[in-house]
Amino acid sequence: MNSEAKPKKPHHHGDLRRALITSSMTLLAKGGSAALTLRRAAAAAGVSHAAPTHHFGNLDGLRSAVATEGFLLFCDAMERHVQAAEPAPRARLRGLCMGYLEFALSHPSLLDLMFREERSFDKDAALLAASTEAYQALARTAAPFVSAAHPARVTEAQIWSFIHGYAVLRTSRRFGQQAEDPSGDAAAILSLLDRLELAPSSQKPDAPL
Amino acid sequence: MNSEAKPKKPHHHGDLRRALITSSMTLLAKGGSAALTLRRAAAAAGVSHAAPTHHFGNLDGLRSAVATEGFLLFCDAMERHVQAAEPAPRARLRGLCMGYLEFALSHPSLLDLMFREERSFDKDAALLAASTEAYQALARTAAPFVSAAHPARVTEAQIWSFIHGYAVLRTSRRFGQQAEDPSGDAAAILSLLDRLELAPSSQKPDAPL
DNA sequence: CACGTAACTTGACAATGTCAAGTTCAGATG
DNA sequence: CATCTGAACTTGACATTGTCAAGTTACGTG
Missing domain, CATH: 1.10.10 (Arc Repressor Mutant, subunit A)
Structure with missing residues (x-):
């Protein structure tokens, strides 16, 4: 065979x-x-x-299985970049976003498949598990920015929305010129996340994002 | 013809x-x-x-024509909400985002069609024009937040990425519970844009986003 | 009024998803 | 060891779809 x-x-x-x-x-x-x-x-x-x-x-079952595999790669890309980053919360967050972006640029169609509207997580436990794991990776990295004023769900949704939107629009070539190098424009765009406040409990010396 | x-x-x-x-x-x-x-x-x-x-x-030509129509509705939704908002830059920006979100929740499949990876603007002048007009609406509303430190392209990309990601993830039901009312969670999530700085030239009394 | 051609129809074909029925074979059962 | 059972696959069929080629209709213009 x-x-x-x-x-x-x-x-x-x-x-x-x-x-x-x-x-x-x-x-x-x-x-x-x-x-x-x-x-x-x-x-x-x-x-x-x-x-x-x-x-x-059926076809949607195959698509779900492929999406599940995609979430594993996705999760891995994010975690690799977080691990490779400096330990400061902002550096880790930047790493997560760079991992997100790297995955998106490397596998645009797969990312699209994973996040299509009709993809249903209720029908496929493995898909739900893999996507939940990816979300947890984001939530862990976002945790230092969570406070009473900025609840976890809100902070996570803000970070996720921002990096997801940027990744999707980049893979669709919606921004004018874009070198294939994610570190080019990405750093400037992602600087919006510099404005997230660290929670009082995790106030350590921390370089800007 | x-x-x-x-x-x-x-x-x-x-x-x-x-x-x-x-x-x-x-x-x-x-x-x-x-x-x-x-x-x-x-x-x-x-x-x-x-x-x-x-x-x-062919089919893609029909899809492009529908996407063009979508961009017109999209643009209209944003501009209506901006017009209805208070004149302060942050209120207008919030209006734009609410218009974006309203369109996304009202026409999820259409939004998907408009922003699919394979949609090519080079082949259809009307599509390019309509999407450019939508971008201009965003750019106009973002203008007060542009400064030397935060160039137009960067500010626009930040706002666009954020609201687009939020809209896409919401229409895909990626956030846990979500009442069909955009004004619920949306206000808290969108508060990230409060952190955008007004340009010195447009420093007027301005309520937070 | 004739005629050219845009607008639409009819018919065909290949690709695809899905289902039903058949076939093969690994391993349990006796 | 023989048999049987059911999972893993095959074969064949059908409806739907996009696309193309050829034909038909009727608008507008010369």
């Missing part, structure tokens, strides 16, 4: 579910959301056109 | 282009982006399945 590294082959293919998700992400990356079809994913995995039904039910 | 805005009936239907855009917007509102198909729009307008081709070329 093709790419099996598992010790045991469950049935026919090996790990078709995994293979379909992988081929789907390739299709998505190469041809945008319109290129992700059940039949093409099946063909790329070397199985018949109806094989994906058994694993995902 | 193509576009007819004449008072007389040009040929067969009357104003098929207009009728197709109208039926498309109804389909979009009722069934989401998947419900907008060439054949259904044609059927709703009472013409044969291939009639839209003559006016829009």
Whole structure:
């Protein structure tokens, strides 16, 4: 067949579910959301056109599975950047945003799939879990900016809205020129978050964002 | 030729282009982006399945025309709210954001169509014009917050990113509970924009956002 | 009034999602 | 070890859709 590294082959293919998700992400990356079809994913995995039904039910099930995989990568990108940043809250927040942006620029169609209006988290527990984990990464990094005057939900929504909007508009090329380098304009734009106040409890020496 | 805005009936239907855009917007509102198909729009307008081709070329042409119409409504919603607001810069900015949000909540699928990644403004002059006008509305309202330290492009991108992200995430129901009333949480979230500084030249008495 | 052509119709085809029915095979059961 | 059961896939079919080619209708103009 093709790419099996598992010790045991469950049935026919090996790990078709995994293979379909992988081929789907390739299709998505190469041809945008319109290129992700059940039949093409099946063909790329070397199985018949109806094989994906058994694993995902229908097209939206496949899309949800791909979105779940996307949230894992997304979460990883954010956490990597946060870890690599200086320990100061603002530096960590900037890192989170840069991770967000890096993911968006690297996987624009995947980001779109993950945040489409019709994507329903109620139907897919794994999707809900993965997206919740991503939200937690943001919430953790936002925590030092939470205070009585600025509740967690509000602060989180502010940060999320801002970086999400910027990421989406950039991937849609809605801003004029934009070098492929996220550190260019991004730093200036993201300076809006400099204006978030640190909570009194976490008042330590902290460089501006 | 193509576009007819004449008072007389040009040929067969009357104003098929207009009728197709109208039926498309109804389909979009009722069934989401998947419900907008060439054949259904044609059927709703009472013409044969291939009639839209003559006016829009292909499906993406129809989508662009609908998006153009969307930008006009969008622009109108923002400008109405800005006009209705107090004249102070922060009140006008809050109005703009509320108009943005109102449009997003009223026409979620249309907003999605307008800002999809694959939407290309280079191919459709009317679309480019309508979207530019919407951007100008934002830029005008953002102008009092522009200074040497905060250039126009940066300030505009900050405001746009923030309100766009909030609007998109709300229409995708990404925040927990949300009453259908935009004035509920919105005011607290949008208070981030309170932190924008007024330019020295427009320093007048101004209530907080 | 004739005629050119824009506006629309009819018919066809390939791609796709989905369903129903059949086939193959891993592992449990006796 | 033989059998059986059901999961994993295949095959075939059908409706929907976008798109193209060719034909038809009727507006407006010369």
